[in-house]
Amino acid sequence: MSVMIKICGLSTPETVEAAIAAGATHIGFVHFEPSPRHVTLEQARELRGLVGNRAKTVLLTSNADIDTVSRGLNMVQPDIMQFHGSETPEWIALVREKIGVEGWKALGLKDAGTLERSAKFIGKVDRLLFDAPAKALPGGNGETFRWDLLNGHEHKVDWALAGGLTPDNVAEAIRATGAPLVDTSSGVESEPGVKDVDLIRAFCKAALEA
Numbered sequence: 734m735s736v737m738i739k740i741c742g743l744s745t746p747e748t749v750e751a752a753i754a755a756g757a758t759h760i761g762f763v764h765f766e767p768s769p770r771h772v773t774l775e776q777a778r779e780l781r782g783l784v785g786n787r788a789k790t791v792l793l794t795s796n797a798d799i800d801t802v803s804r805g806l807n808m809v810q811p812d813i814m815q816f817h818g819s820e821t822p823e824w825i826a827l828v829r830e831k832i833g834v835e836g837w838k839a840l841g842l843k844d845a846g847t848l849e850r851s852a853k854f855i856g857k858v859d860r861l862l863f864d865a866p867a868k869a870l871p872g873g874n875g876e877t878f879r880w881d882l883l884n885g886h887e888h889k890v891d892w893a894l895a896g897g898l899t900p901d902n903v904a905e906a907i908r909a910t911g912a913p914l915v916d917t918s919s920g921v922e923s924e925p926g927v928k929d930v931d932l933i934r935a936f937c938k939a940a941l942e943a
């Protein structure tokens with residue numbers, strides 16, 4: 734089966750269309766005000782409508798309160814909620830029960846200990862998304878992490894690889910980790926928050942040919 738591709742932080746119809754045409758299986762919208770990729774729930778709803786069922790849609794929040802998550806779900810109707818902050822397994826499990834859509838948890842992988850501690854999310858989330866440790870933003874920093882931390886790890890839950898993936902390194906990342914799904918945001922931008930359709934196409938091509 735070919736690798737799944739998530740392009741995150743999209744904010745225009747043109748880039749959404751380019752991502753789908755290039756083979757993206759997942760389209761992500763960031764609802765997190767400090768991010769240069771932040772979209773309002775109204776914008777996310779418009780873009781989500783454009784996607785239809787051509788790809789899965791993902792609404793990303795970070796340490797949002799339950800009201801914001803509920804409004805996001807009602808307005809945007811994404812297929813997946815991505816929690817990209819310090820949300821606990823218990824909180825996500827509770828929310829996931831109520832929301833009736835997939836819940837993904839992003840984790841910044843600093844060391845082997847972080848990977849061991851990720852076990853507490855098993856059974857509580859639908860997918861773990863391994864990213865670089867948080868910096869100024871909890872994600873979307875364009876930083877890679879030590880992929881070798883994943884060597885020999887027995888994944889007990891579906892997972893994805895994120896963090897500093899670009900058209901130049903995504904094939905190597907897939908070969909090194911065996912990631913079933915790769916996720917990029919800043920690696921397909923000409924400047925923070927501005928997606929580049931040529932980079933989106935190059936990223937998808939490199940991932941699909943890996």
Ligand SMILES: O=C(O)c1ccccc1N[C@@H]1O[C@H](COP(=O)(O)O)[C@@H](O)[C@H]1O
Pocket residue numbers: 741742761763765768769770771793795817839862864870871872873874875876895896897898916917918919920
């Ligand atoms: O993209 C953002 O601005 C963002 C903000 C807050 C949390 C997560 C964010 N993005 C996610 O971070 C990872 C890695 O991004 P990058 O490729 O290193 O830029 C990815 O899952 C994005 O969806």
